[in-house]
Amino acid sequence: GAGVSQSPRYKVAKRGQDVALRCDPISGHVSLFWYQQALGQGPEFLTYFQNEAQLDKSGLPSDRFFAERPEGSVSTLKIQRTQQEDSAVYLCASSSGGYNEQFFGPGTRLTVL
Amino acid sequence: DAKTTQPPSMDCAEGRAANLPCNHSTISGNEYVYWYRQIHSQGPQYIIHGLKNNETNEMASLIITEDRKSSTLILPHATLRDTAVYYCIVRVFRMGNQFYFGTGTSLTVIP
Numbered sequence: 001g002a003g004v005s006q007s008p009r010y011k012v013a014k015r016g017q018d019v020a021l022r023c024d025p026i027s028g029h030v031s032l033f034w035y036q037q038a039l040g041q042g043p044e045f046l047t048y049f050q051n052e053a054q055l056d057k058s059g060l061p062s063d064r065f066f067a068e069r070p071e072g073s074v075s076t077l078k079i080q081r082t083q084q085e086d087s088a089v090y091l092c093a094s095s096s097g098g099y100n101e102q103f104f105g106p107g108t109r110l111t112v113l
Numbered sequence: 114d115a116k117t118t119q120p121p122s123m124d125c126a127e128g129r130a131a132n133l134p135c136n137h138s139t140i141s142g143n144e145y146v147y148w149y150r151q152i153h154s155q156g157p158q159y160i161i162h163g164l165k166n167n168e169t170n171e172m173a174s175l176i177i178t179e180d181r182k183s184s185t186l187i188l189p190h191a192t193l194r195d196t197a198v199y200y201c202i203v204r205v206f207r208m209g210n211q212f213y214f215g216t217g218t219s220l221t222v223i224p
Contacts, residue, residue, distance in 0.1 A: 004156070033211055042200060042214030043157065056211070091156050101147070102212065104156030 002026070004105035006092050012111045013082045021077045021108045025094030032075050033102060034067055035091040043091050049075060050097070082112045117201045122219040125195075131188040133218050135201030138182045144205055146177060147212065148186045150197040157200065157214070160186065191222045 005024040013019050025032050031050055035043035036059075045059040051072040060067070064082075069075040079086055089109050093102040118136040125131040137146065147162040161168055161175045163184075168175045174187040188195055200217040204210055 035211075040216075042198075042216055043212075044214070045211035048211060059211070093156070101159040101162065104158070106154075106156050 004092055004094050004103050006090075006105040006108050008108060009106065010109050010111075012113065014113055015083060016081050018078065018080045019082055019110065021079075021090050021110070023075045023077070023092030023094075023105060025073065025075070025092070026096075026103055027073075028096065029094035029103075030072075030097035031095040031102075032069060033093040033095075034075070034077050035093065036061075037089040037091055037107070039088075046077070046090075079110075082110075084112050086110060087112045117203055117215055119199075119201050119215065119218045121216065122221070124221050124223055125188075125191045127193060127222050127224050128190055131191040131195065131220060131222070133186040133188075133199050133201075133220065134183065135185070136183045137201070137203045140181050140203050141205075144203045146175065146181075146184050147202045147204055148173070148175065149200045149202065149212070149214070150195075151200070151217070152194075152197040160199075191220075193222050193224065196220060196222045 007022045033048050034046040036046055037043040047067045048056040049069040052069050064080045066078045089107040091107045093104045095102045145162050145164050148160040149157040151157045161170055161173050163175045177184045198217040198219050200214045202212050
């Protein structure tokens with residue numbers, strides 16, 4: 001497809017489980033962003049990749065959160081030992097870089113029980 | 114990046130123009146004004162952006178005051194599908210610079 005895709009769309013995890021969320025950016029997009037959106041709030045930045053390099057991870061809330069983009073295309077956000085406060089929608093966005101707008105995927109809704 | 118202030122909610126009659134205000138009194142000279150919207154259960158969608166001149170595209174118009182301390186997003190003929198949360202963001206034009214969304218304005222278009 002032409003847009004950003006994310007999988008799974010919905011994920012339910014028991015507290016303490018590890019989860020992996022996938023993002024397929026628009027082909028050829030250099031920049032990739034992850035955001036976290038709590039219920040009723042706007043998206044909040046987690047981390048940024050330029051190609052395979054993770055240039056900014058200042059928004060990751062704890063060391064349980066880890067993101068990678070090994071070949072500069074698909075990215076995975078991993079959350080270890082999930083907690084209830086991790087429940088949110090996780091959004092991925094890509095951009096062709098430079099001065100262009102970000103295109104967002106539909107998000108993955110994570111619910112931690 | 115500068116902070117923005119938006120009303121939490123607004124209503125608009127279907128077919129009328131929707132005018133969504135945004136204050137960004139601390140904006141600096143190299144910061145652009147962006148507007149995104151988020152329809153329920155979808156990712157944010159880009160609408161328009163500008164620096165100091167008014168801008169128009171197929172979705173909306175952006176009016177920025179001369180002092181750049183505020184702006185208005187105009188949806189000329191609102192439809193029910195325009196019901197969404199609208200985010201006004203000011204941001205330096207730089208690769209890798211993330212967006213700070215805030216809580217936005219929840220626009221409801223009324224039939």
